[in-house]
Structures are given as structure tokens and as C-alpha cells.
Amino acid sequence: MSVQVVERAFRFCLDVSRAEIRTLERHCGAARWAFNFAHAQFLAQHTVFVQRKQSAAEGLSGRGGEGMLSDLTKAQRREVYRQAVAMVGAENRVLCAELKVVDQHRSRVTHKGKAFLEPGDVPAVGASRLELELYARRVELAALQQANPAEYTVAKRGELTRVRPVLLEMKQELAARGAYRPTSFDIQSIWRARRDLPRDAGGSPWWPEVAIGAFICGFDRAARAWQSWMDSAADRRAGARVGLPRYKRKGQCLDSFTLMNPRRAVIHLEDSRHLRLTGIGTLRLHQPARRLRRLLRAGVADLTSVTVNRSGDRWYVNIQTKVHQIIPAKPTARQRAAGLVAVDLGSNPLAVLSAPLDVCGGGTEIAARKPLIVQEKRLAHLQRAFTRTVKGSKRRHKAARRLGRVHAQIARQRSGFLHTVSKQLATRCAHIAIEDLDLMRLTASARGTVQEPGRNVKVTARFNRHLLDAGLAELRRQLAYKTTWYGSSLIVLDRGEATATKCSRCGERNPSSKVGSKRFTCPHCGLDVNRRVNAARSIYKAACQAASASVACGERDTQNALRDERPPRVGDGAGPSSLKRPPSPEATGGRPSSRVDRVTPAE
Numbered sequence: 001m002s003v004q005v006v007e008r009a010f011r012f013c014l015d016v017s018r019a020e021i022r023t024l025e026r027h028c029g030a031a032r033w034a035f036n037f038a039h040a041q042f043l044a045q046h047t048v049f050v051q052r053k054q055s056a057a058e059g060l061s062g063r064g065g066e067g068m069l070s071d072l073t074k075a076q077r078r079e080v081y082r083q084a085v086a087m088v089g090a091e092n093r094v095l096c097a098e099l100k101v102v103d104q105h106r107s108r109v110t111h112k113g114k115a116f117l118e119p120g121d122v123p124a125v126g127a128s129r130l131e132l133e134l135y136a137r138r139v140e141l142a143a144l145q146q147a148n149p150a151e152y153t154v155a156k157r158g159e160l161t162r163v164r165p166v167l168l169e170m171k172q173e174l175a176a177r178g179a180y181r182p183t184s185f186d187i188q189s190i191w192r193a194r195r196d197l198p199r200d201a202g203g204s205p206w207w208p209e210v211a212i213g214a215f216i217c218g219f220d221r222a223a224r225a226w227q228s229w230m231d232s233a234a235d236r237r238a239g240a241r242v243g244l245p246r247y248k249r250k251g252q253c254l255d256s257f258t259l260m261n262p263r264r265a266v267i268h269l270e271d272s273r274h275l276r277l278t279g280i281g282t283l284r285l286h287q288p289a290r291r292l293r294r295l296l297r298a299g300v301a302d303l304t305s306v307t308v309n310r311s312g313d314r315w316y317v318n319i320q321t322k323v324h325q326i327i328p329a330k331p332t333a334r335q336r337a338a339g340l341v342a343v344d345l346g347s348n349p350l351a352v353l354s355a356p357l358d359v360c361g362g363g364t365e366i367a368a369r370k371p372l373i374v375q376e377k378r379l380a381h382l383q384r385a386f387t388r389t390v391k392g393s394k395r396r397h398k399a400a401r402r403l404g405r406v407h408a409q410i411a412r413q414r415s416g417f418l419h420t421v422s423k424q425l426a427t428r429c430a431h432i433a434i435e436d437l438d439l440m441r442l443t444a445s446a447r448g449t450v451q452e453p454g455r456n457v458k459v460t461a462r463f464n465r466h467l468l469d470a471g472l473a474e475l476r477r478q479l480a481y482k483t484t485w486y487g488s489s490l491i492v493l494d495r496g497e498a499t500a501t502k503c504s505r506c507g508e509r510n511p512s513s514k515v516g517s518k519r520f521t522c523p524h525c526g527l528d529v530n531r532r533v534n535a536a537r538s539i540y541k542a543a544c545q546a547a548s549a550s551v552a553c554g555e556r557d558t559q560n561a562l563r564d565e566r567p568p569r570v571g572d573g574a575g576p577s578s579l580k581r582p583p584s585p586e587a588t589g590g591r592p593s594s595r596v597d598r599v600t601p602a603e
Helices: 019-061 074-095 099-109 128-146 149-176 184-194 214-233 290-299 333-338 376-387 395-426 458-469 471-483 531-553
Strands: 002-015 256-258 267-271 274-278 281-285 303-310 316-329 340-344 352-353 429-434 489-493 518-520 528-530
Touching: 002 303, 002 489, 019 074, 019 256, 019 281, 019 303, 074 099, 099 149, 128 149, 149 184, 184 214, 184 340, 214 256, 267 281, 267 290, 267 303, 267 333, 290 303, 303 395, 303 489, 333 395, 333 429, 333 458, 340 471, 352 531, 376 395, 376 528, 395 471, 429 471, 429 531, 458 471, 471 489, 489 531, 518 531
Parallel strands: 340 429, 429 489
Antiparallel strands: 002 281, 002 316, 256 303, 267 274, 274 281, 303 316, 340 352, 518 528
């Protein structure tokens, strides 16, 4: 066993009074205001950058205007804009050269994480006057640190006080020209310089009434939103396309804010029922936090941050911690007895196992709860009542609260059920094999266009609703980190395995097998079985074949010099495992066994 630092979150419902609710709403409003403030800074810089890029593209096209630029083909426009972005980027690097010199000087003077100040390399011949002056100043500070540390501390503070305003002014000037994109720390510095101004001048004179962490939370969220959008546009981010960030409006966004815990000075768990947040006060927890309190008393957990949000008509607090957790070096005896279990995920049932397992009642099937489908009629009734109200009226506000309570209840039921399933799977088998499902393609809309209308739109929409209600992506995410906690491992097969159309007995494919059919019939060997059961068995066989291939290629060894079977190491910190050779199909009647070879399936 080994001890590792694991990030774990503890979620509690708050028992708050009306006065405390107003305080929490004020902090949520501060975080929302800070997000909009930072978003305005990012948007202004991006707008100027786009204008410069457009001007460069028009100049490169040689056709004298945007209208003529639009006459180019799509490939030609893409090439022109690529060259324009490269040209603007080169100009920005030239404009930011002086800023880079000053920022490096500030970083060296701060020398965070280092005991002594390092002046750096001597500037090259032909260096700018500014670079030479800053280097000479660092040499003086380094000599003063060796001679008189007390005077050095005062001189260092004075140097940073002189440099930081100059650096901020340079960043603002370059951002106004579209040459520099400010960071979250830059936004914080800009806000601190303007926060005492009147509201009409863009200030926030009410900032002393709110914890400073609420503003920092809004700045960080805006920076992450813009970074996610840029990564998605540059194909550096997986998943669906992320749109351009927008301004947040009260009543149309999630009420939430996050407070960090630097030097353990913000978050204090007074007892199992009370949480004290600096700047807010003491909040009572609806559920006891005995487990978290025991971890804190034992010294194996540190509070890193706390997020307060509203879901429906309830307030919740999510306490993020870093826990020194014992990670098993190998699966337990119970996990080794179960061995490898293949799981075919779907909407109804939620999962079909390749072998019986004591999970959610036992058997080979895990039924789906479908909280959204169960509440569908109630949601439709509440939605119709909401649409009949007048916008801005009290009745509309009450109808929105009733609708929000039902959606929050659905989310809680789905989350609790998925956590139960994922933990039982991770703790009761050594290896879990699943298929890499393309959920974006499976849940794509079939509506089509006016020219090419879709087919079976209602049926497809109903299928998508059931599939999304199951929460398959969330279940896979939970399995990915819980298997590393409990000594098991997760095996994700490639999308090209085609387990749904492959026979689990002979391995031949049946292209005529449809997704909506309940039975799978093999035209080669005559196997007639439930389609989901056949898919689970195919996933099981594919995982075993991948494991055998990894051993044959020399990635794992299964025996030592004494020909004693040695459990190999499994990836992702799961530790060694002990798996056995599966019996022949004749001995099991064509059914897969829960035992596999003593090899580690390749992920």
C-alpha cells in the first residue's frame, strides 16, 4: 500500500436563515459582477485583435475590402486568415518585448521559491537601455542581500512597489491595442485600482461588504471561460464546441461563488454542524460532517477551498480537500475473485454485466432509475404553468422556483444513484471493461433542415432523452477516478471494436443487427441471445484479447524464473492483480466467465 494525496469533495446542505441567505446572495452577486468586469476587459482586447486580423487579411488578399475577401473560396480564406494571424502575432511579439523585460525583472526580484535573488545572465551586446538598467538594479539588490538582509527587505519592497504600477500600465496599454491578453491576476490589479470609484465610473464602492475571495472567484471563472473557448476553437479541447463567453445576468445563471483557503485562514470547521467562513460568518450544516471532522483531527486532510451554490430552493456547500489516502497496492480477495467484468452501458437497463455481480441487487443487469422520465409529466405541467405567467411578475417567480425544485431533485437522484453504482463496481471487481461510446453522435438531433428534413424525429428525440437521462458520461468519469482509489482498474476499449454487431461466440460480425432490436442473431453460428448480453460478452472477449496482445508484445510478463505466476502491475496506480485463465466455452455453455488470464488488459 502507498499513501497518496487525493482531492476529495464533501457536499453538505446548509441550514440558513433569511439574513444568511441575503449574505450569500450578495456574495453571488459580487462573483457575477466580477465575472462581467473581467469579461469586458477580455472582450475589448479580443475585439481590437479581431479588427487587426481583419485588416491584415484584407491587405493580404489584395482585393481592397471585406466584400472582395468574401469572394474567395473557403480554403483560400482559411489560408489568408492563417497568414493574417501569423502576421499579427509577430507584431504582438515586437510590441510586448519591453513588457517581457520588465516582467522578468519583477519575477527575479520576487524570487519566489528561492532563498537568494539571482540577477540572471549579463545582457547581450546591443541590449536596450531599459534591460541594462534593470540588470544593474538586480545586481545591487543581490549584493545588498548578502551584506545587509534587513535593508534588502526594505529595498526589495520598494523596488516591487515601483515596478508593479509601471508593469500594469504597460499591460493595459498593450491590451487596448490588442497585443496582450490580460490574465486573472492582471484583472485583479486593474480592479484594485478602480474599486473605490463610483458605480457610474466602473467602480464597486460596496466591495468592503463582501469577502474579497468572491471577486477573485469571478475573475478566475472569466479567465477559464475565455481559455476554454480559445482551446476549443484551436481544437485543443475535447468534447463539444465551447461558445464565446457571455455576460452573466441575475436570475439567468447559477448562483455560486468560491472562496480559497490560503494559509488556512478562511475556512474553519468549528464542529460537525457549523462551518465558519471569514467575511461571511458561521453557517449551520443540515447534515453532520463527522467524517470530514475526523480526517481534519487526524491531520490527514487539508481544506483547500469551499464553493457555495444554490440548487433549486436549497443552498449547498462543497468543501474541497486534499486527503492523504491509502491506495491499495493490489485488488482485494473479493475483487480478485470477481476478476474482469465487462459492462455494456445503455439507457434501459443502465448496465449489463458479463458475469453476475453483487451490484445494486445482484445479477447481470443494473436497472436505470430514469429520474427525468419519471418526472416528465410533472415537469410538463409545471412548464405550462410557467409559460402562462407574465414576465417579471411574482407568479412567474414562484412558478420558476417550483420548476427549479423539481430539476434539482432530479439531479440529486441521478447523482446519488450513479455514485452508488460506480463505487460498488470499483470495489467489487479487479478490472472493469467498458466501451468508448461516442455520446455526441448517439444523441445527435435528427431534425434536419428545411431542404433535408430529418426522419423519425420524435422517436430519435425520445431515445436521446432516455440516453442522456442515464448519465453515461458521468458514470464513466466516476469510474475513472474511483478505480484508482480502491485498487481496481478501468479498461476502455477503442471505438472501432464494434462490439454491438460482433458475435460473442464466433467473433463474426452481423451488419444487419440494428440498435433498436432486442435480440442478436448470428447468421454464421446461429447464436440467438439478448443484444445487450452479447455486447457485454464481446467487450469481455475484446478486453481479454487486448490483454493477451500486451503480454505477447513484451509489455507485461506473467511468470518468473520459478514459473510461479506473478501478478503484473496495472496502470493508473491500481497495483498488481491476480487473474485466472477463463474456462473453455464448452465448460461454460458459451457463457463468459468472470476469470481471465493472469495478465493486465491494456487500456
